[in-house]
Amino acid sequence: MRLLLVEDDVMLASGIKLGLSGAGYAVDWVGSGERALEAVKADSFDAAIVDLGLPKMDGLELTQTLRKSGHSMPILILTARDALQDRVQGLDYGADDYMVKPFELPELLARLRALLRRSQAATSSSISFGPITLDTAMRQAHAQTDKGQQPIELGPREWTVLEYLMLQAPKPAAKEKILAALTGWDKEITANAVEVYISRLRGKLDPHGVALRSIRGFGYRLELVSDADSEPSTA
Template sequence: MRLLLVEDDLMVASGIKLGLTHAGYAVDWVSSAERALEVTLREAFDVAIIDIGLPGMDGLALTQRLRKDGHAMPVLILTARDALQDRVQGLDTGADDYMIKPFELPELLARLRALLRRSQAATSSVLSFGPLELDTATRLACIRPGGQPIELGPREWTVMEYLLINAPKPANKDKLLQALTGWDKEITPNAVEVYISRLRGKLEPHGIALRSIRGFGYRLEMAADGSTDPHITAA
């Protein structure tokens, strides 16, 4: 998943970005609302994390502008202001959640997972496809019944999660590439093929196929009966 972090404090931004990157997210950081508006014109993000106390346009005005411009991604507001009116104002401008500084990283990660579930209309942290289950809270993948674990590297996890969220529709290759990397990292489209190939090797023994859709991307299918209309459920 790709996150946009809008925070003008370098130390705070570095700490948040490091923690989120270690948790498997691709994180892009900007230090102003004006820069955030520029990048959201041309790039897609799954969640925006916005500090209120930005120079120039503040975080509340940025959130309001994003909503006015038609951006539906979840927005998590960060602020040191803890008054009730501040929280109400943040939510009323279009934010989906509100966190008061200082905070602990595990709580931020839990709130992000909740926002992502809500945006994907899921009610649980567990995504499933056929016998495959991914728990986005514990970051464990397994095959049911029996709970046989599947070992996934950080980028393999990102690809698998994106495929599950999109199933039974195909996942767009360009968007998948964006989900894997931020501005400070470079992954070629051919590298995506490497992760797809690795996942095929882990899924095919369990009757799950990864089909390439020419000119678009990839789709999960049940290999046993050749079905092209499997479904994703929230356990």
């Protein structure tokens, strides 16, 4: 999942980005409303976290502009303003949720997960493909085996790649889209990095009967081994 963080306080933004990245999200950070509009024009995001007290264009104006421009991604407002009128105004301008500073990271993550589930019209916190299940609420992965559920250890970026592939399945996922899910707007990650994470995931999925097939010139697709026997995965 790719998030846009709009926060002008460098120290606070660094802490939030670190916490979100540690939870497996790809986070793009900008320090102004103007830069945020540039970012959403250039790329797509699954959700935005917006501070109200931004220079020039404040968070309310940014939220309203995004909605008027047709952007439907969930928007979570962060602010030091705790008056009822401020909260009502933020929601009326198009925000989906509102958190008052100071806040605890676990609550921010929980609210974010709830917004993402609602935006995807999900009825469960789980994503499944064959025997593989991702619990997006607990950030845990497991495979169903003859002996019950077996945990699958995933690094944050491995999680991001697998989550994207499972959300796309059974359709293939474009390599550039996977790259976009991994990288931040201000940080370059090469296409070779995608291949590294794909290779690692293959080693963790193959024992459970799930193949990660390469689609030449396009990207990758998850397949059950019984469906992919005649077309083995290649890097």
